[in-house]
Amino acid sequence: MKFYDCAPAPSPRRVRIFLAEKGITVPTVQVDLRNGEQFSEAFRKINPDCTVPVLVLDDGTTIADAIGICDYFESVQPEPSLMGRTPTEKGVITAWQRQCERDGFYAMMEAFRNSTPGFKGRAVTGPTDFDQIPALAERGKLRVNAFFKMLDARLAANEFVAGPRYTIADITAMITVDWAVRFKTASLEGVANLKRWHDAVSARPSARA
Amino acid sequence: MKFYDCAPAPSPRRVRIFLAEKGITVPTVQVDLRNGEQFSEAFRKINPDCTVPVLVLDDGTTIADAIGICDYFESVQPEPSLMGRTPTEKGVITAWQRQCERDGFYAMMEAFRNSTPGFKGRAVTGPTDFDQIPALAERGKLRVNAFFKMLDARLAANEFVAGPRYTIADITAMITVDWAVRFKTASLEGVANLKRWHDAVSARPSARA
Numbered sequence: 353m354k355f356y357d358c359a360p361a362p363s364p365r366r367v368r369i370f371l372a373e374k375g376i377t378v379p380t381v382q383v384d385l386r387n388g389e390q391f392s393e394a395f396r397k398i399n400p401d402c403t404v405p406v407l408v409l410d411d412g413t414t415i416a417d418a419i420g421i422c423d424y425f426e427s428v429q430p431e432p433s434l435m436g437r438t439p440t441e442k443g444v445i446t447a448w449q450r451q452c453e454r455d456g457f458y459a460m461m462e463a464f465r466n467s468t469p470g471f472k473g474r475a476v477t478g479p480t481d482f483d484q485i486p487a488l489a490e491r492g493k494l495r496v497n498a499f500f501k502m503l504d505a506r507l508a509a510n511e512f513v514a515g516p517r518y519t520i521a522d523i524t525a526m527i528t529v530d531w532a533v534r535f536k537t538a539s540l541e542g543v544a545n546l547k548r549w550h551d552a553v554s555a556r557p558s559a560r561a
Numbered sequence: 562m563k564f565y566d567c568a569p570a571p572s573p574r575r576v577r578i579f580l581a582e583k584g585i586t587v588p589t590v591q592v593d594l595r596n597g598e599q600f601s602e603a604f605r606k607i608n609p610d611c612t613v614p615v616l617v618l619d620d621g622t623t624i625a626d627a628i629g630i631c632d633y634f635e636s637v638q639p640e641p642s643l644m645g646r647t648p649t650e651k652g653v654i655t656a657w658q659r660q661c662e663r664d665g666f667y668a669m670m671e672a673f674r675n676s677t678p679g680f681k682g683r684a685v686t687g688p689t690d691f692d693q694i695p696a697l698a699e700r701g702k703l704r705v706n707a708f709f710k711m712l713d714a715r716l717a718a719n720e721f722v723a724g725p726r727y728t729i730a731d732i733t734a735m736i737t738v739d740w741a742v743r744f745k746t747a748s749l750e751g752v753a754n755l756k757r758w759h760d761a762v763s764a765r766p767s768a769r770a
Contacts, residue, residue: 400711401660413649420656427648439636440622447629451610455687458667476700478664480707487697491685498689503611 355380355421356398356406362457362527364405365561366418369449369523372558374429378407391479402479419449422520425443434520448514448521456499463492463537496538499528504543518553526553564589564630565607565615571666571736573614574770575627578732583638587616600688608678611688628658631729647674647681657723657730665708665737672701672746708737713752720758727762735762 355378357364371378383389383404390402399406399416407421408414415421426435436442465471466489475484503525506513513521529550530536540547553559564587566573580587592598592613599611608615608625616624616633624630635644645651661758674680675698684693712734715722722730738759749756762768 401664407652409649411649413653415649415652415656417656417659420652420654421657423655424648424652439633440618440620440624441635443616443624443629443633444622445629446632447626450626450628455610476704480704482700482703485694485700487694488697489692491691494691495685496691541590547765 353378353410354408356383356395356404356408357381358383358385358404361385361404362461363403363418365527366511366520366523367405367407367421368561369527369558370422370520371425371435372561373432373434373518373523373556374425376425376429391527396479400479403477419520421506423459429551434518434523436519445514445519445521449519449524452499452503452513452521452525455495456532459492459495460528460532460537461492463496464531464535466492468535493537496528496532500532500538500540500546502541503549504546507545507549512553513549518556519554522549522553526550526559530554562587562619563617565592565613565617566590567592567594567606567613568615570594571670571740572612572627574736575729575732576614576616576630577770578736578767579631579643579729580634581770582641582643582727582732582765583634585634585638587632593697605688609688612686629727643727643732645728654723654728654730658728658733661708661722661734661737662711662713664704665741666733668704668708669700669737669741669746670701672698672705672739673744675701677744700748705737705741708743709747709749709755712758713755716754716758721762723757727765731758731762735759735768738765 357368357380359382383395383402389395390404394487396402398408399414403416403423405418406416407412407424415424422435436445465475466484466486472484473481476482503513512518513525533540540550566577566589568591572734591710592604594613598604599613605611607617608623610625612625614630616630631644661748667759674684675693681693682690685691722728724732742749749759
């Protein structure tokens, strides 16, 4: 088994935190996204979509998506559960993970990739080059700020994003908040519940993964 | 249990097809998106994110996301399996469902909502209004066309999107293709493998859902 990672990138960090919570270690290869290694012929053979994370199993099967990889490990080693034990838990946690991804993570990536000079001509992940759209960076920023407010209200009544326990939804939300704060897309001022939750999830040993 | 649906919309159709494949029927309420019923006070109480589909369980639990709802039903009634039986199948199917969603479904929605006159000022689903971005509609169209080509290559060597069996990845891909063809974002000319697969999945009784 081999895990294709890129230490500075937010997407593969989702898997690293997930694995740290489960206490699983996997042989890992770093892919140098900054120098375009994802477009090399060697990496295209592993993932023609030119993205990380990728997990290649011993039988050669490829899982080229962060949540797909988490699904695999949740099924191989269900405890501690991060994606739910009962049908209701599974449905609710998936829905919250996806809302955080859609309204938070993807909006944050839109804001970041469409405004950062280093991503000029590379506004979308994957094998095709696309120009940056400044108006989309602006929209992304507004959406991330709306996401912070939405999550702050949610966390007023819930200890964690999907309810009373830490789940994969917290991982997606924490990485979104970390990235948005680091690049000044949004801030933790005036959102006390979000701040309380962010301090708590950031204090878990897995957050260093 | 109550399923909040909107017959003409592509997102809730994902759930309708999934349920049809499993032979499950659920009491259904139509939400009139065209006339803004998703913004009514009554619907905001059901889903503050103002989107469909939503599933409300008998105990009041709300699952406000298409794939979250599918996760719930896959867990309640695993057969026929649409999300995988083994850890490897689960990981691979999730990854393909998500690639079709990210590069296909979302790109198609970007192209559609950022160019259709009826969505002026409503370019993003959810409670907040956002202006259309014409450049994003153009980018979405290019991405949908790249998606058609990628999927055509994939289906040259695979009967279905995630491999030898019909899965939730085919549902996401079929709805993307249907919508993109209907609104002339892309066409099935020159992509013979995609056409062969599209004919096959469209002939299943579930496709009428």
